Amino acid sequence: MNWYFTAFGFLCLFFFDPSQESIDVFDRKLKMARNYSTDKTVRIFLCGDVMTGRGIDQILPHPSNPQIYESYMKDAIGYVAIAERANGPVPAPVSYDYIWGDASKVLDNYAPDLRIINLETSITTSDDYWKGKGINYRMHPQNIACLSALKIDICVLANNHLLDWGYQGLEETLSTLNNAHLKTSGAGSNLFNAQKPAIMEVKNKGRVLVFSYGTPTSGIPLEWAATDERAGVNMLQKLNESSIEKVKKQIEQYRQPSDVIITSIHWGGNWGYDIPLEQSSFAHELIDKAGVDIIHGHSSHHSKGIEVYKQKLIIYGAGDFINDYEGISGHEQYRDDLAVMYLVKINPVDGRLVELELFPFEIRNFQLHKVSNIDLKWLRDQLDNQGRKLGTRVKLHPPNSLLLQWDL
Numbered sequence: 001m002n003w004y005f006t007a008f009g010f011l012c013l014f015f016f017d018p019s020q021e022s023i024d025v026f027d028r029k030l031k032m033a034r035n036y037s038t039d040k041t042v043r044i045f046l047c048g049d050v051m052t053g054r055g056i057d058q059i060l061p062h063p064s065n066p067q068i069y070e071s072y073m074k075d076a077i078g079y080v081a082i083a084e085r086a087n088g089p090v091p092a093p094v095s096y097d098y099i100w101g102d103a104s105k106v107l108d109n110y111a112p113d114l115r116i117i118n119l120e121t122s123i124t125t126s127d128d129y130w131k132g133k134g135i136n137y138r139m140h141p142q143n144i145a146c147l148s149a150l151k152i153d154i155c156v157l158a159n160n161h162l163l164d165w166g167y168q169g170l171e172e173t174l175s176t177l178n179n180a181h182l183k184t185s186g187a188g189s190n191l192f193n194a195q196k197p198a199i200m201e202v203k204n205k206g207r208v209l210v211f212s213y214g215t216p217t218s219g220i221p222l223e224w225a226a227t228d229e230r231a232g233v234n235m236l237q238k239l240n241e242s243s244i245e246k247v248k249k250q251i252e253q254y255r256q257p258s259d260v261i262i263t264s265i266h267w268g269g270n271w272g273y274d275i276p277l278e279q280s281s282f283a284h285e286l287i288d289k290a291g292v293d294i295i296h297g298h299s300s301h302h303s304k305g306i307e308v309y310k311q312k313l314i315i316y317g318a319g320d321f322i323n324d325y326e327g328i329s330g331h332e333q334y335r336d337d338l339a340v341m342y343l344v345k346i347n348p349v350d351g352r353l354v355e356l357e358l359f360p361f362e363i364r365n366f367q368l369h370k371v372s373n374i375d376l377k378w379l380r381d382q383l384d385n386q387g388r389k390l391g392t393r394v395k396l397h398p399p400n401s402l403l404l405q406w407d408l
Ligand SMILES: [Zn+2]
Pocket: 049, 120, 159, 160, 161, 218, 266, 299
């Protein structure tokens, strides 16, 4: 009996080659599935703070005057020296795409429709530093190509470093970004301009509107708030009902049916996983009352727990993506050297989250590197633990990333 079935099986394989047919069918189905998701979802890259000033600026082709006015450090090159003491030489000058390291390719492979960062520096040659603030970030305008190198579409600007080099610095930041064809939101020459969203048309998928807000809890001086007569940032003084109304009104001025609405908020302190109740309530109300689809929160130097509320994504703290903190001790337990790329797929029809992939990198020699398996698992454990309290889980997505899970 055995030889008979074996011979029959062999003949079947020889004549019908079912394996080849099933591979073709599988390939076709996979392509259909990919085309479906590519056609129907909007793919967005989000990250937290991109601090290309100070030490990072010093290794780029056009470093600013290195003088800074910190109590501990008077020369921006000092931050390069600290990084070198920790991890060895940092090359300089580097090419404009150097800082992104492995992230450029990962992002190109993902092919997002939209790339959004929180730009946490002034771009200026101004020497008019904001007195008494202590830390002042600036990048030389001729280094703007480092942002273009990652093909950034939108910079949100309502944060605590935009006016570090005064109003001239703010004006130069806006004009430099504008000349490089990067859209901005959250700062402007007056309140009306600071409140304007950045609007992106995604071909065959619809529009994405990005509104940017700053809050005093993230260290933004109150006098930086834009007014009808004064340039500045789009500020929410408090996370309360009247701010919800304010945001809702601003969104309604610009919203068209089927627009995807992102609210980017710089809020809270730099360290710690705690999510204040006022932030989570505010995020929920933005979704319930103002029709926001994605809350893009940042200010913490490390990633925090993620929530999906009524199928809408809430990132409470996106963490740093580029910083010059390498070798600075004191908060090692938070691993601010791990920079996370948030790769979001959402349904443009109803704004529901379809997928969130988290792609971490390690900042080493002022450059983004793929993380080790140990670090990937460490981050999975952290975000999984923090997410449990918010109803989300994080699992490994081999070989190099993580995936968010949530209840449908
Ligand atoms: Zn900040």
